[in-house]
Amino acid sequence: MSSTQSLGTATEVVKAATRRPSRIGRMIRRPLPAMGAVLLLILISVSIGAPWITAQDPFDMNVVDRLQPPNETYFFGTDAFGRDIFTRTLYGGRVSLIIGVSVAVTSTVIGLIIGIIAGYFRMADAILMRIMDGLMAIPGILLAIGLMSLTRASIWVVIIAITIPEVPRVVRLVRSVVLTVREQVYIQAAGAIGTRFPRLMLKHILPNTFAPLIVQATYIAASAVLIESYLSFLGVGTPPEIPSWGNIIAEGRLYVQIAFWNILFPSIFLALMVLSINILGDGLRDMLDPRLARRI
Amino acid sequence: MEGEAVLLVEGLRTEFSTGDGPPAVAVQDLSFHVNRGETLCIVGESGCGKSLTALSVLRLLPRPYGRIGAGRVLLDGRNLVDLPEPEIRAIRGRAVSMIFQEPMTSLNPVLNIGRQIAETVMVHEGLPWPACMDRALEMLRLVRIPEPERRLHEYPHQLSGGMRQRVMIAMALACRPRVLLADEPTTALDVTIQAQILDLIRDLQRETGTAVVLITHDLGVVAEMADRVLVMYAGSKVEEGTAEEIFDAPSHPYTRGLMGAMPHLGGGHGTRLNEIPGVVPALTARPSGCAFAPRCSLATDKCRSEAPGLNNIGGSHLIACWEVNGGLPT
Amino acid sequence: MNTQSSILDVEDLVKHYSVGGGFFGYGRQQLKAVDRISFHIGERETLGLVGESGCGKSTVGKAVLRLVEPTAGRVALQGEEITGLDAASLLQRRKRMQVIFQDPYSSLNPRMTAGDIVQEPLINFGIGNRAEQQERVAALFARVGLRPDQRVNYPHEFSGGQRQRLGIARALALGPSLIIGDEPVSALDVSVQAQVINLMMELQQEFGLSYLFIAHDLGVVEHISHRVAVMYLGKIVEIAPREALFKAPRHPYTEALLAAVPVAHPRARRPRVVLKGDVPSPISPPPGCRFHTRCPIAVPRCRQEEPQMVIDAAGHGVACHLRVTPA
Numbered sequence: 001m002s003s004t005q006s007l008g009t010a011t012e013v014v015k016a017a018t019r020r021p022s023r024i025g026r027m028i029r030r031p032l033p034a035m036g037a038v039l040l041l042i043l044i045s046v047s048i049g050a051p052w053i054t055a056q057d058p059f060d061m062n063v064v065d066r067l068q069p070p071n072e073t074y075f076f077g078t079d080a081f082g083r084d085i086f087t088r089t090l091y092g093g094r095v096s097l098i099i100g101v102s103v104a105v106t107s108t109v110i111g112l113i114i115g116i117i118a119g120y121f122r123m124a125d126a127i128l129m130r131i132m133d134g135l136m137a138i139p140g141i142l143l144a145i146g147l148m149s150l151t152r153a154s155i156w157v158v159i160i161a162i163t164i165p166e167v168p169r170v171v172r173l174v175r176s177v178v179l180t181v182r183e184q185v186y187i188q189a190a191g192a193i194g195t196r197f198p199r200l201m202l203k204h205i206l207p208n209t210f211a212p213l214i215v216q217a218t219y220i221a222a223s224a225v226l227i228e229s230y231l232s233f234l235g236v237g238t239p240p241e242i243p244s245w246g247n248i249i250a251e252g253r254l255y256v257q258i259a260f261w262n263i264l265f266p267s268i269f270l271a272l273m274v275l276s277i278n279i280l281g282d283g284l285r286d287m288l289d290p291r292l293a294r295r296i
Numbered sequence: 297m298e299g300e301a302v303l304l305v306e307g308l309r310t311e312f313s314t315g316d317g318p319p320a321v322a323v324q325d326l327s328f329h330v331n332r333g334e335t336l337c338i339v340g341e342s343g344c345g346k347s348l349t350a351l352s353v354l355r356l357l358p359r360p361y362g363r364i365g366a367g368r369v370l371l372d373g374r375n376l377v378d379l380p381e382p383e384i385r386a387i388r389g390r391a392v393s394m395i396f397q398e399p400m401t402s403l404n405p406v407l408n409i410g411r412q413i414a415e416t417v418m419v420h421e422g423l424p425w426p427a428c429m430d431r432a433l434e435m436l437r438l439v440r441i442p443e444p445e446r447r448l449h450e451y452p453h454q455l456s457g458g459m460r461q462r463v464m465i466a467m468a469l470a471c472r473p474r475v476l477l478a479d480e481p482t483t484a485l486d487v488t489i490q491a492q493i494l495d496l497i498r499d500l501q502r503e504t505g506t507a508v509v510l511i512t513h514d515l516g517v518v519a520e521m522a523d524r525v526l527v528m529y530a531g532s533k534v535e536e537g538t539a540e541e542i543f544d545a546p547s548h549p550y551t552r553g554l555m556g557a558m559p560h561l562g563g564g565h566g567t568r569l570n571e572i573p574g575v576v577p578a579l580t581a582r583p584s585g586c587a588f589a590p591r592c593s594l595a596t597d598k599c600r601s602e603a604p605g606l607n608n609i610g611g612s613h614l615i616a617c618w619e620v621n622g623g624l625p626t
Numbered sequence: 627m628n629t630q631s632s633i634l635d636v637e638d639l640v641k642h643y644s645v646g647g648g649f650f651g652y653g654r655q656q657l658k659a660v661d662r663i664s665f666h667i668g669e670r671e672t673l674g675l676v677g678e679s680g681c682g683k684s685t686v687g688k689a690v691l692r693l694v695e696p697t698a699g700r701v702a703l704q705g706e707e708i709t710g711l712d713a714a715s716l717l718q719r720r721k722r723m724q725v726i727f728q729d730p731y732s733s734l735n736p737r738m739t740a741g742d743i744v745q746e747p748l749i750n751f752g753i754g755n756r757a758e759q760q761e762r763v764a765a766l767f768a769r770v771g772l773r774p775d776q777r778v779n780y781p782h783e784f785s786g787g788q789r790q791r792l793g794i795a796r797a798l799a800l801g802p803s804l805i806i807g808d809e810p811v812s813a814l815d816v817s818v819q820a821q822v823i824n825l826m827m828e829l830q831q832e833f834g835l836s837y838l839f840i841a842h843d844l845g846v847v848e849h850i851s852h853r854v855a856v857m858y859l860g861k862i863v864e865i866a867p868r869e870a871l872f873k874a875p876r877h878p879y880t881e882a883l884l885a886a887v888p889v890a891h892p893r894a895r896r897p898r899v900v901l902k903g904d905v906p907s908p909i910s911p912p913p914g915c916r917f918h919t920r921c922p923i924a925v926p927r928c929r930q931e932e933p934q935m936v937i938d939a940a941g942h943g944v945a946c947h948l949r950v951t952p953a
Contacts, residue, residue, distance in 0.1 A: 185732040188693055192725045193747035193796065194717055207737050341815040442903075456904040457679075486678035487842065488901045491886035495900055513816060516845075516888030520895060539892040557820035559849035560890040561872060566827070569820035569849070575785050576815075 033283020039276035043269070047093030056087040058243050067259045077261040079252060088243040089266050095244035096225045096273060099159060103224035104217040107163045111170025112209065116201065118171060119178025129175070132168035140165035141230060148236040158237055162224050173216055174209050181208045211288040218281030222274045229270055245270045301329040302507045303353070303392070303475045308367035310345070310352045312579070319365065320579045322348045324531040326367070330475060330507040335498075337510045337522035337539075341554075343576045345531040346511045350477040354392060355384050372474070390420040393468035397480040399460035403452040409436075409463050410448030416470045435466035439496060458489035462496065469500065475507045482517065494520055515558050519543060524612075527551050530577055530587035533606070537613035548615045549592045586618070594619040632705070633804050633836040634667040634690065634723075639699035641682070641689045645909065657909050659685040661860040662699070664935070667804070670830065672837040674851030674868070676844060676883070680905050681857040683840045687806045690838065691725055692716060704803065721751060724797035728809035730789035734781040740767075740792055741777030747799040766795040770825060787818035794825065798833070806838045811846060823850055844887050848872055853941070856880050859908055859916040862935065866942040876944040878921050915947065923948055 046053060062082035070077045076085035118128040144161035151157050181187065182205070190200055231237030232246025233253075240247055245266040252262025308326040311319035323345040330336045338346045351357050353369050355376065369376040371391060376384060388394075396402045404412060413435055414428035423431070429448070436444035439462040452460055461481060468476055478497065482490040498521065501508055510521055518525055518539070525542045527535040527550065535548040546552045556570025574591040577583060585602050589595040599618050606614045607621060641660040660682045667673045677683045689696045692708065701709045708719050727733035734743055741763050748759045764774040770791040781789055790810065797805050807826070811819040827850060829835060841847050847854060848868060855865040856879065864877040875881050882901040889895055903920045906912055912919045918928035927947050936950055937943035944950065 185727050185729055186735045188688075189725070189727060189733050189793075189796070190735075190746070191693055192691060192720065193800070194720045194750040195746065196717075196750070199750070203738070204735055341817060458904055486905070487844070488678060488882060488886045489904070490888075491898070491900045492902075494888070514888065515816075516890065519890055519892050520888040522892065543891045543893075554816055557817045559820075559823070559843075559845040561845055561848055561884070561887055562890070565849060565868065568824050568827075571821045571824060572817040575787070575818075 032279055033286070036276045036279025036283060039272060040280055043093060043273050043276065044097060046090055047097055050087070050090035050094065054084070054087045054090060056084045058083060058088045058091045059241070060084070067255060067262075069259070070261055076265040077259065079248070079259075079262050080255060085248070085262060085265055088248055089245070089269055092243045092245045092248055092266060093269060093273070095155070095238055095242060096228065096270070098155065099162065099228045100221035100225045100273075100277070102159045103162045103166065104221040106159065107166040107170055107220055108213055108217045110163070111167045112174050112213065114167070115171040115174025115209075116178055116205070119175040120182065120201075120205075125175070128171070132171050135165060136168040138165065140227060141234075144227070144231050145234070145236050148231070153236070153239045155238060155242070158228055158231060161231070162227050166220050166223070170213070170216060170220070173212055177209045177212060178205055181205050215281055215285040215288060218277055218284060222277035222281070225270070225277070226274055300331040302332050302372060303509070304329045304368075304370040305349075305353065306368045306370070308349065308352060308369065309365040310348050310357065311363060311365040312361045313363070314580065321365070321582070322362075322531055322579060323352065326528075326531075326533055328526050328533070328536070330509055332474075332507055333501065333505045334523045335501065335508040335510055335521050336524045336526060337512060337518040338526045338528060339512055339515065339518050339554075340528035341513055341576060343530070343579070344528040346528050347479050349528075350394060350479050350509065350511055353477065354388050354394060355379075356388075356394075386420065389416050389468070389473075390471040391473055392475045392477065393471075393473040394477040394479065395461070395464045395468045395481050397483050399457065399464050399484075400452060402464060403460060405452050408449050408451050409455070413463070413467050413470055416467050420471045431470060432466075435470050436463075438469070438500065439463070439466045441466075456489075457485055458492060461485065461489075461493055465493075465496065465500070469504065469506070472504065473506060475509065476501075477509045477511070479511045480513070481510070483512070483514070490517075497521070515555060516560065527554075530582060532587060532603075533614075533616065534588065535613075535615045536606075537611065541611055541613040545613070547609060547613070547620050548588075548617050549594055549620065550588050551615075553591075586616075631669050632666045633669055633671075633703070634838065635700075635702040635705075636666065636686075636690060637664050637700040637702075639663045639686065639689055639701065640697045641685050641694065642697045655909050658860050658911060659908060660689060660696075661911075663857075663860075663862055665855055665862065665865060667836050667838060669803075669836060670834050671853065672830065672839050672851045674847035674854040675838060675840045675857060676842060676847050676854060677857035678842060678883075678905060680859065680908055682860040682908070683857050684808055686857075687725065687808045687838060687840050691720075691723060691806060693725075721800040722802050723804040723806070724800065724802040725806045725808060726790070726793045726797050726810045728812055730786045730793065730813060731781075733793055734789055736781055738780075739777065740772075740779050740781065740784070743781070743792060744777075744795045744799055747796060751800065753800070762799065763795075766798055769798070769829075770795045771821070785818075786814055787821060790814060790818075790822050791825065794822075794829070798829065801833075802835070804836045804838070806840070808840050809842070810839075812841065812843065819846070826850065844872075844883060856883065859906065859911050861916060861945065862943075863917065863946070864942075864944050865935070865937070867940070870940065870942050876942070876949045877917075877946050878923055878949070879917050882920075882922075915945075 060083060064082060065078050066080055066082040068074055068078045074084045074086060076089060079085055114128060118125045143165055147161045148157060187204060190204055228237055228244065229246035232244050233250045235250065237246055238244040248266040249263045255262055306327050308323055309321065310323035311321045313319045326349060328336065338349065340346050352364055353376065357363060364377050367377065376387065410429055410432045413432035414425065417423060417428040417431045418425065433444055433448060436447055441447050441459060441462050455463065482493050485493060494517065497508065512518060522539040524538050525536065526533055527548065529550050535542065535551045546555050553570060553572040557572060559569060572591055577587060583590055585600040586604055589599040592599065596619065604616045604618045606616050608614055609621065639660055640662055643657040643659055644654045645657045646655050663686055665673065675683045675686060688694045690701050696709060699709065700707055703719055703723055708716060711719065744763045744766055745759050748754060748762060753759065754762065763777060767774045767777060772788060772791055784792065811822050814822060823846065830837060839847065839850055851868050853867050854871045855862050856877065858879050864871065864875065864880045871880065875884060885898045886900065899922065901920055906919060914930050915928040915933050918924040921928065925948065933945045933947045935943050935945040
């Protein structure tokens with residue numbers, strides 16, 4: 001065994017010898033990803049549990065109480081129409097969650113399918129990748145604006161508009177994994193023992209994509225939440241009657257000098273959600289990738 | 297024996313820290329020497345610690361895990377273990393050089409060959425650059441690379457495996473070292489190229505008088521190259537002697553096992569090769585007593601509880617075994 | 627060439643790769659990895675295929691199995707030609723020819739358990755029900771020297787030698803007649819190598835297997851083979867029964883190879899003629915006889931004309947203008 005191999009073995013063995021706690025245990029030990037996960041859980045819970053946390057109605061207008069600063073009745077103050085910012089912020093979280101999860105799931109599934117076809121079938125690869133390159137060249141927000149102006153505003157359109165530019169990145173990721181795995185000797189071995197394409201794909205190739213896909217999905221979710229807020233701020237996102245953080249900020253924009261709490265609290269929540277998702281994604285990547293690299 | 301020893305290693309102990317537990321010992325109480333102009337072959341299989349021994353001599357162990365726990369490494373009387381970092385750096389590549397198994401990863405792919413060799417000279421001898429490049433050309437000629445002037449400006453990927461290994465040798469010998477550590481230099485090469493490289497090392501040694509420590513798992517290479525042989529197993533020396541002593545009368549059960557397991561030309565066809573049952577123990581799971589006992593057909597309770605010391609069984613032939621003594625295997 | 631009891635017949639096998647080339651493939655070159663190889667393997671016979679890097683021996687193994695598609699030539703398994711078969715028919719023939727790979731680390735799917743790996747061929751061909759398959763897997767494990775309770779372990783929990791045994795068990799699962807070993811012991815330590823070689827020889831006796839044993843270590847090849855073929859740059863330069871090849875080699879390259887093998891004892895050291903130079907690139911092999919650039923006895927004819935393989939009555943074949951088999 002050469003020195004480089006010898007070093008590798010010695011270090012590996014030492015690492016294995018140190019009693020390593022389980023994956024979950026390791027995760028609990030490292031504060032940052034754990035904090036991210038906890039924070040995200042809190043945000044999710046308050047968003048889903050909004051009706052139980054606050055008795056107020058996000059659509060309820062009390063013009064008498066408009067533009068009040070935070071007080072005991074209205075924790076985050078009120079907006080120009082007298083609506084409770086606290087309630088609207090919590091309900092706004094739901095929109096972000098729906099968008100984040102939907103975009104992540106949709107783009108991942110579509111990207112997975114296209115990526116596998118591109119990675120495995122050389123003929124399709126060239127055509128598909130050029131299409132993906134074309135899609136990537138279009139700025140996501142402009143694409144969204146374009147789509148929105150063609151159709152009626154609704155959450156579905158927002159989801160589609162944000163998903164389309166995210167798909168090429170997933171395709172690239174999946175394709176690169178498939179291209180790498182295809183060359184592995186055990187894939188040739190599977191051919192020699194008569195494994196047909198469906199089983200080869202499901203049992204041998206696909207499982208290698210899960211780890212990087214999960215990590216990528218978290219980043220997409222964070223990105224989707226942000227993009228939705230940009231779109232809503234610009235007025236081409238979530239319909240204005242549905243409270244989303246972007247909408248709230250957009251409406252509060254006019255009053256920032258006299259009632260800054262209109263944009264302060266939604267912004268904080270937006271930042272916290274994106275931050276927590278990103279930290280969680282980093283933690284997942286650290287947890288999953290070294291194992292990936294070691295196994296392959 | 298000490299008369300002309302260029303490199304003397306005494307009681308070397310290389311360990312790896314494992315966090316909370318006791319450190320894992322990779323090389324255990326190893327002592328050996330190499331004389332001027334002599335080739336010592338350290339032979340063993342994966343995990344026996346032979347590569348780590350060479351790395352320990354030059355203090356190239358991976359930080360922070362690896363460290364030298366005990367022992368001395370004397371180069372012309374100076375102990376390398378205690379030297380401060382700047383001084384050991386002055387030794388590496390100058391007084392003691394090392395070549396590795398994979399020449400592609402040991403050479404910088406973005407610098408041309410001439411530059412890499414010249415750099416060694418410049419760092420150690422401080423000559424002006426043109427003089428360094430001249431030396432580089434001289435070294436390429438020494439290692440018999442065809443068209444050396446052209447090769448000076450080529451990059452590693454343009455050379456074949458055998459040529460890259462010659463370049464490594466050129467780099468290693470550029471500053472006329474006293475000792476050359478060669479860690480499996482021909483394992484990755486084809487057999488005809490291996491023959492060329494081994495012949496080259498032998499010729500260069502004769503010309504320059506450099507002491508060579510050749511680390512390998514191939515007993516054939518040992519038979520070709522060694523003046524003296526050191527057999528390692530699980531971090532310890534189990535047998536040592538001149539090449540003839542070892543091949544005429546391999547005594548330690550592990551050495552005999554190795555020799556019996558290697559198919560060589562002219563050996564009996566279709567006969568069963570001698571198998572050594574079991575596997576090499578893991579770094580952290582070394583058995584107490586003799587490390588080879590779990591796999592040894594001669595093992596007794598004493599072997600399993602107490603690690604044997606080195607006994608002389610004639611001439612300079614040493615073995616570490618309770619059961620085999622006086623050169624007469626039981 | 628006696629084809630009556632041949633398990634494998636290979637005739638003029640060719641495999642070319644297109645490499646390089648820039649924009650839209652302009653300037654592509656042909657890498658002639660295998661250039662008209664012919665040989666046969668009989669029942670219970672091991673043919674050793676030796677050569678150095680770049681000679682194409684691994685490609686031969688893959689092309690015979692049609693893991694890569696041959697560019698030209700015929701391969702016949704037990705008398706039946708398999709080179710022209712469509713995918714479905716080829717699949718059925720796969721039961722009779724299997725392969726063991728060199729790298730015990732990358733030839734096993736790291737995410738499957740050992741038992742699943744060995745069971746997969748049985749699942750693919752629907753052999754037996756679940757219970758019967760499990761039994762067969764357990765029996766295979768025991769036969770190759772692994773404990774049946776290790777079926778639940780993952781490859782990374784096994785040593786290199788044990789993983790190679792797993793590969794052997796997987797190859798045996800379908801009961802093949804021919805197993806192609808693509809450098810099966812090259813990546814193993816000496817003592818482990820001995821275990822695997824012994825195992826392969828036992829299995830050959832027990833199951834009547836034929837082997838195409840591809841390797842670069844001449845000592846190992848001499849030990850396990852009945853006949854040996856020597857390859858250089860995509861061509862077979864010499865093919866002969868084992869003893870004839872090692873005791874009385876005819877081709878200069880075979881002689882050089884044998885001379886380059888390290889001795890077995892220090893006293894056996896002798897000055898030797900070491901082959902000079904490096905192996906030429908298979909993209910543009912030398913004209914005429916491919917070996918002439920390094921051959922100590924080359925004459926002008928060697929540069930102009932490619933030598934044909936001539937096999938004598940004893941089955942000893944050489945492709946050389948100067949060392950032609952005596953008539």
